[in-house]
Amino acid sequence: MKTKTIFKRKVNLSLLFSALLLTGIVGCQKGTFDVNKVNPNSPTSAPSQYLLSAALASTASLMHGGNSDVLDNWMGYWTQSGGFTPSTTYVIYQITSSNYTGNFDSAYIILSNYNLLLKNAGNDPTQSYYKAMATIMEAFMYQRLVDLYNSVPYSQALSTNATFSYKYDDPATIYKSLVAKCDSAVTIINAAPSNALNPGNYDVVFGGNMPNWVKFAKTLKLKLLMRQTENGLGSAGVKSALSGMTTGDFLTVDASVNPGYSNATSGQLNPLYYDLVANATGQNGLNTTYYRANSYAVKFYQDHNDPRINAIYAPSGQEAIAYTTQLDGTIATNRAKVKGRDYGSTNGNGESNSVISAILGTGFTSAGKQKGPTQSAPLITAFESLFLQAEAVQRGYLAGDAGAIYNAAVAADFTFLGAPGAADYTNQPDALTNYSVSLDKITTIITQKWAAMNSVDPLESYSDWRRLNIPSNLPVSHYPGVTVTHIPYRFPYTINETTLNGANVPSGGTGTDLFTSKIFWMK
Structure with a gap:
């Protein structure tokens, strides 16, 4: 404890x-270390x-x-x-x-x-x-x-x-x-x-x-x-x-x-990259295979002809760690290759990682390369x-x-x-x-x-x-x-x-009233 x-x-x-x-x-x-300093x-x-x-x-x-x-x-x-x-x-x-x-x-x-x-x-x-x-x-x-x-x-x-x-x-x-x-x-x-x-x-x-x-x-x-x-x-x-x-x-x-x-060590990676993409040895990160594209956002990007979809999600069946450059082809073709999953779906094998798109995080550099472990x-x-x-x-x-x-x-x-x-x-x-x-x-x-x-x-x-x-x-x-x-x-x-500190914890937010207890700036 x-x-x-x-x-x-x-x-x-x-x-x-x-x-x-x-x-x-x-x-x-x-050349920056000084033995006389702290x-x-x-x-x-x-x-x-x-x-x-x-x-x-x-x-x-x-x-x-x-x-x-x-x-x-x-x-x-x-x-x-x-x-x-x-x-x-x-x-x-x-x-x-x-x-x-x-x-x-x-x-x-x-x-x-x-x-x-x-x-x-x-x-x-x-x-x-x-x-x-x-x-x-x-x-x-x-x-x-x-x-x-x-x-x-x-x-x-x-x-x-x-x-x-x-x-x-x-x-x-x-x-x-x-x-x-x-x-x-x-x-x-x-x-x-x-x-x-x-x-x-x-x-x-x-x-x-x-x-x-x-x-x-x-x-x-x-x-x-x-x-x-x-x-x-x-x-x-x-x-x-x-x-x-x-x-x-x-x-x-x-x-x-x-x-x-x-990528010298996993502890030195950009934290989102380590969470979503890879560790320092190039293997899957902490949650690379656990989180997938949500169908709600995928549908929004596809319905509104949004090219950002391919900078946020990988094509269906391709892991984030392997998706290092943006797809060739038209924006519309690339957009259609992203597949999402409904939140809370119980469809297992039919929505496995070979089907539902992986998450890339925060996109690509201006040169078209996936942002890597050194990104800010x-x-x-x-x-x-x-x-x-x-x-x-x-x-x-x-x-x-x-x-x-x-x-x-x-x-x-x-x-x-x-x-x-x-x-x-x-x-x-x-x-x-x-x-x-x-x-x-x-x-x-x-x-x-x-x-x-x-x-x-x-x-x-x-x-x-x-x-x-x-x-x-x-x-x-x-x-x-x-x-x-x-x-x-x-x-x-x-x-x-x-x-x-239980004597001071106010009512609200105890775990049973999270759907009714509001932040002060809410209506």
Whole structure:
């Protein structure tokens, strides 16, 4: 049984540096080791640059290393192979406090590391950039926790407590504080003195480009505000909070983590690649043969002449590990070679891995080669930023041309996946692809955002579905005996919380009310 402190609140330096070494941050270049400097293998303290790199790498592993797999299933992107006995946790939604605990427990370990980085920086003006980045990433992590669990420990969460008694805070109040954190980080960066230490390559997201961190903070703020269009702040409140901002404030490049991913060992692989495609020796990854293409997403891409399908799924009968280059032939021919499986289907051999398409993940390079083990792990992509902006402009919260931003968002996703034909796709006479002919612009924007988030960040599309019911026809499991009419609204609190901090765990999210207990920003 793990100790209380490792779950959250108190940083574990050995764990932190293990994560850092696994991703190749320390000692990855010749001639950089200095015996007079801190030995990262025997840490008595955690220098800011190492804390930053390790915490960012751990954030990427949390997002892409399997903790979100269930959401890729629920959102119609993935399903389970007919060659395996179905997991009832997935297909009957029997979610308990013992499932997907990393989304909560590991998140607080990572938050402890960002908190330690904040303490290291203190009020030292030369550490301003580290302080700002830690502030932004704390907001990023807490946003994800609220979106999954609603009320979570916040105001007292990162303090040590001998009795492990941590207050759960109101989620709307947490969100308000997170918006303020984003604003504070921008102020810190803009006011940093000329001798502020730039993290350089220890910043494994932007390489020390602080203007991009400003845009990251503002894009995260936009995300936090747009969550609240239906409840929380409401439309008028969101518009007021965005007053003075322009579309030029937000990300136009991907905010992605890459601490030096390689295939030297499996622990150094890009986490999604290791989950879906292969290990370091070129054999199947952790879930290469377990997850297959979901018929819901496959049908959408095929019905709307979408070439992205061949950058997300392999042809029927071909494993992801062997599918290294895009198919020859016409887009339509290639698209037809992808086969999906209904979620919760009990048809075994008829829907085995020789029939149902494997999942590739996040596509191909511009040279047409499958993205490999060294690919970056996205936190917020340029296309997500653009879709957020398109919705905000369409709603009248920001000035701009919503149609042009929407087209740019779709094009950015095509580029991200290495898929051809973005302009043809958005110009076809289809209300769910062509913004100019759409009679429901918000549905078109959010539907295409859903299509873009496949295997990238299913929490974003899960949140849009809960906020707006888009896609409105998202199916529930076909498994025999399933009677629910929609997927769960939230995750249950983990067993560590219900056991160790049970007196503070609020009602809702215990495992029996996941279909009725809502996140605060839902209608």
